Amino acid sequence: MFDANSVPTSYSSSTKNTVDAARLDTLTARHIDTGLVLQATLGTSCAVEYLNGNGVPHQTIVRVLSQPDQHRPIANPM
Incomplete structure (x- = not known):
């Protein structure tokens, strides 16, 4: 069971973000x-x-699907 009190409190909001x-x-x-x-x-x-x-943002979709020469290697698709 999840216990909210067991979550470390030393994380700053910037670390969480x-x-x-x-x-x-x-x-x-x-x-x-x-x-x-x-x-x-x-x-x-x-x-x-x-x-x-x-x-996935529209701008990203357009860029990724229309520029195959700039793709990174596929890591491990689900």
Whole structure:
């Protein structure tokens, strides 16, 4: 069971924000990797639908799906 009193209180709000941002970046990166696999296998419209549905910003979707020469290697799609 989760006990809120057991959470360390030494975290500053900036540390918490950094951790939250890192988690969000990791999740977004995984969504993008999955979107790229979907684009390669099922087409761009499927990838756009998936990425939109998972909260990836429109500007990022356009950049990632339209510039394949600038992709990072896919880490490990879900």
